[in-house]
Amino acid sequence: MDGHPGTTFRTQVEWIDTDAAGIYHNSTVARWVEAAEARLMAGPGLHDYFRSAPRVSYHADFEAPLFFGQEVTVHLEVTELGSSSMTFGFEVWGEEHGGRPRRRAARGSYVTVHVEQDHDHPDGARSSPWPAGTVAALQGQGRAQSPA
Structure with missing residues (x-):
């Protein structure tokens, strides 16, 4: 997955994440994967990304x-950036x-697919190309980021 924008997110299994056996x-x-995605998008300042990128x-x-208390590492990477879609790969x-x-x-x-509001569309939104700023920000990352 080298050469693509990515990040590593670390957390641990909390009690609320488990069944009675832990x-x-x-x-x-x-x-966890969405937390990694939020970190990836925050890096280049893409804070509005989630409003227009449904899965x-x-x-x-x-x-x-x-198991409860176990440390977890999530690796997330953009594996394909299409004109209006984005494919992510992850490992936990x-x-x-x-x-x-x-x-x-x-x-x-x-x-995920980029959508914009369209009041003439039956669902109120339609697929549209990623904004140039989003593409440039992601292409500018070009390699995995680790947490600070």
């Missing part, structure tokens, strides 16, 4: 459990914990 809920991955596709493969890693080795817990991809 194993994480799969849905937590989406929240249209999401796929995840869950490979290993994560569970760090060494309680004698368990570091393992990839999940991986996947999702697609």
Whole structure:
């Protein structure tokens, strides 16, 4: 995934993220990935990105459990920037914990599409090209960012 805008986000499995046995809920991955996406977009100042970029596709493969208190590392990268869509790839890693080795817990991809308000469209919005400033900001990143 080198050469594309990306970021690394670190967190840990909180009790609210788990079932009664202390194993994480799969849905937590989406929240962590979105937190990484927010960090990626904040880096170049794309604070309005989320208002106009709904997800249209999401796929995840869950490979290993994560446990309460375990440190988690999320790697997120833009893998394709189309004229009106953006594809992201992600990996979620569970760090060494309680004698368990570091393992990839999940991986996947999702697609967002740039939309703008269109009161003449039946849904009130329509797909449109990414603004030039968004494209320039993302292309200017060009490599993964780590948290400060």
